[in-house]
Amino acid sequence: xxxxxxxxxxERLLASVxxxxxxxxxxxxxxxxxxxDYRAALVYPDTYEIGQANQAIAILYATLxxxxxxxxxxxxxxxxxxxxxxxxxxxxxxxxxxxxALSEFDLIGITVPYELTYSNILEVLDLAGLxxxxxxxxxxxxxxxxxxxxxxxxxxxxxFFDAVLVGEGEEAVADIVAAHRAAKxxxxxxxxxxxxxxxxxxxYVPALYRPEYDADGAFxxxxxxxxxxxxxxxxxxxxxxxxxxPTAPIVPFMDVVHDRFGVEVLRGCTRGCRFCQAGMVYRPxxxxxxxxxxxxxxxxxxxxxxxxxxxxxxxxxxxxxxEEVLRRLQRRLEGTGVSVSLPSxxxxxxxxxxxxxxxxxxxKSGLTLAPEAGTQRMRDVINxxxxxxxxxxxxxxxxxxxxxxxxxxxxxxxxxxTDDDVRGxxxxxxxxxxxxxxxxxxxxxxxxxxxxxxxxFVPKAQTPFQWDAxxxxxxxxxxxxxxxxxxxxxxxxxxxHDSDVSFLExxxxxxxxxxxxxxEAAWRDxxxxxxxxxxxxxxxxxxAFEACGIEPASIANRERTPAEPLPWDxxxxxxxxxYLLRERERALxxxxxxxxxxxSCAGCDVCxxxxxxxxxxxxxxx
Ligand code: SF4
Numbered sequence: 001x002x003x004x005x006x007x008x009x010x011e012r013l014l015a016s017v018x019x020x021x022x023x024x025x026x027x028x029x030x031x032x033x034x035x036x037d038y039r040a041a042l043v044y045p046d047t048y049e050i051g052q053a054n055q056a057i058a059i060l061y062a063t064l065x066x067x068x069x070x071x072x073x074x075x076x077x078x079x080x081x082x083x084x085x086x087x088x089x090x091x092x093x094x095x096x097x098x099x100x101a102l103s104e105f106d107l108i109g110i111t112v113p114y115e116l117t118y119s120n121i122l123e124v125l126d127l128a129g130l131x132x133x134x135x136x137x138x139x140x141x142x143x144x145x146x147x148x149x150x151x152x153x154x155x156x157x158x159x160f161f162d163a164v165l166v167g168e169g170e171e172a173v174a175d176i177v178a179a180h181r182a183a184k185x186x187x188x189x190x191x192x193x194x195x196x197x198x199x200x201x202x203x204y205v206p207a208l209y210r211p212e213y214d215a216d217g218a219f220x221x222x223x224x225x226x227x228x229x230x231x232x233x234x235x236x237x238x239x240x241x242x243x244x245x246p247t248a249p250i251v252p253f254m255d256v257v258h259d260r261f262g263v264e265v266l267r268g269c270t271r272g273c274r275f276c277q278a279g280m281v282y283r284p285x286x287x288x289x290x291x292x293x294x295x296x297x298x299x300x301x302x303x304x305x306x307x308x309x310x311x312x313x314x315x316x317x318x319x320x321x322x323e324e325v326l327r328r329l330q331r332r333l334e335g336t337g338v339s340v341s342l343p344s345x346x347x348x349x350x351x352x353x354x355x356x357x358x359x360x361x362x363x364k365s366g367l368t369l370a371p372e373a374g375t376q377r378m379r380d381v382i383n384x385x386x387x388x389x390x391x392x393x394x395x396x397x398x399x400x401x402x403x404x405x406x407x408x409x410x411x412x413x414x415x416x417x418t419d420d421d422v423r424g425x426x427x428x429x430x431x432x433x434x435x436x437x438x439x440x441x442x443x444x445x446x447x448x449x450x451x452x453x454x455x456x457f458v459p460k461a462q463t464p465f466q467w468d469a470x471x472x473x474x475x476x477x478x479x480x481x482x483x484x485x486x487x488x489x490x491x492x493x494x495x496x497h498d499s500d501v502s503f504l505e506x507x508x509x510x511x512x513x514x515x516x517x518x519x520e521a522a523w524r525d526x527x528x529x530x531x532x533x534x535x536x537x538x539x540x541x542x543x544a545f546e547a548c549g550i551e552p553a554s555i556a557n558r559e560r561t562p563a564e565p566l567p568w569d570x571x572x573x574x575x576x577x578x579y580l581l582r583e584r585e586r587a588l589x590x591x592x593x594x595x596x597x598x599x600s601c602a603g604c605d606v607c608x609x610x611x612x613x614x615x616x617x618x619x620x621x622x
Contacts, residue, residue, distance in 0.1 A: 006091060007099040013085040022048035025084065025096050028251035029303065031061070032097055036071035038181060040064050041105040041142075042097050045112070045120035046531065048076040052250070053258040053310065056111055056148060060169050062246035070177060073097040073105075074250075075122050080528070093127040102128035107180060109173075110161075113152040115508035115529035118157050121146070122523040125160065132520065134162045134207060139190055143180060143197075149616070151232075152281050153206070153568040154309040155222075155460035156508050156515035158206035162194060166571055167202045167234030168267075175200045177355060198228045202235030211513045211572060219512055221565040232422065234571040236282065238612045238619075240288045241428055247299040251306070260308035261300045264323070265293050268360045269314040269597045273372070274383045274587050275414065277460035278314050279578075281573040283606045285597045289618025290321040292515045294328050302339060310341045316556050317346040317354050318597070320616045326357045347371055348390045352397045366405035366451070368399050373414060374424030380590040381416050382601070383583070388428065401437035404448040406436065413457040413471040413480050415587065422479050425454070426486025428518055433491050448491060448521035454483065455497035458506045461568045462575065464583035469559040500538040504530070506556035512567035515555070517548045574606035 014020035044051025052442040064072035073095035087326035092101045125132045149167035156165045178199050198205040208228035214220050224230050266287040297309050340358045345351035347369045371391050373379045410425050433450050456476050459465045476499040529535040545552045596602045614618040
């Protein structure tokens, strides 16, 4: 099959499926390079409308398409109606740009964004006509490489991938393509190719690592075969300004999540929230400087026609030049109808001031703030570095300035939490509501909304809480009822994160390679799109755990000792275990650790171990 080969078959299926725009080519700015001699398919393992805006894929798409004689195309997981129609008609999973079967590419790169997409990976591989286990693939199959936020504990999905990229992709993808091309030219077989790939920094080849168990079946560590590195350390880009992000992103034909132009303004976050995996694994902070940010926003808007631009990062309001960037954008975009959005705000006066700047003259959308915990003691345990005065002061200023809606994010089940901390959430929400009401003119109080979203804490690999137990389900439900009773009855909308979902996330987040069998069993029983509420079926997963003889509670709800080997010990984010343990001890005593971007180094070791510096305003701090 050559370029466009599957289109006649695909086209016949479109009349009978929902949202056929998910499956068609020719969006604005899509890249077509029929003559390339190396072909990579980039796959987001969820529907088009969820995956289309993924910035990692957009970056890799632009990077790969910029390499000589290389083409990258995209594929998404078809919704159930389409996958059924494809299976019935014998149509394999195809790329959007040339409607080519994925199995004809040299490389399939699948981003792994989140624990509940793991079953979708198997669906992608199976629909593509590939064996789902790497060990069963032959010379005839493409290389299947994973990457993304979940790579920092890749073990539960490791057997499905030939390789997993740990860390940032801009430079690594070029190295991977070069290594693969060289291997092909030298006629290496698959095993030798994988060994060659394992020499690329940041590339983890699961087949070269074996989990080991003692006589009682207890996990005692992962060992590398001779020739493979003992520890795979993440790739990190030292200078973001040296890599221009894509400024000609694809404009979809249909509504997608985040239907706007996104420009990444900084990477990393060193505020040091102890529960936050992204904050730990994407260190150190590297800011882009103001000039390229403004330039790229204007360039991207010009070639997409979007009327909204989002300045993205883990904590955009921490950018040291944000105020300048926003003022310059305000001047340049005045009268164009283009709005600027910030995905996350600091719970302090600066955050509100920035919100005021981005909404100057325009509509004030809701304000989103994340105090995370209801009491100061609990916020100190997680190193949130935010006080109640910060929060109430921000809400007061925002409502005085015309906001009428605020959304607050909290977690329950954090280490050391007591019922008083849980009730503290309800009491704090009550105080927020009163402050918001008093700051709102009486005639407008009817439109006042406080939305509260409460998730259950899931301990994640590579964080100071990686040794901690997740709350058992019954205890989560009891605490949820404590919280419900403490929540003000009027003016507050309360939303929960499903506790069964959190439990499965917890198992996937800290499981070892044995969990792969469970994922396969659940998928064979019909599990896909688990992140979609209507599709998630906890009993299907319970049956899969039972069939595989794995007790999920022993993974999610068990505290580990610091001496215990962890399934991800051979994967390094550059942050030392010594630092994580120290942070855990400080959590237990409620000691705060300041933000190393602006205060002193907290000794996480990432700068020294990876040879990267904090970059503020585009300038390395050294
Ligand atoms: S090594 Fe120090 S300065 Fe660098 S990210 Fe870690 S705590 Fe911050």
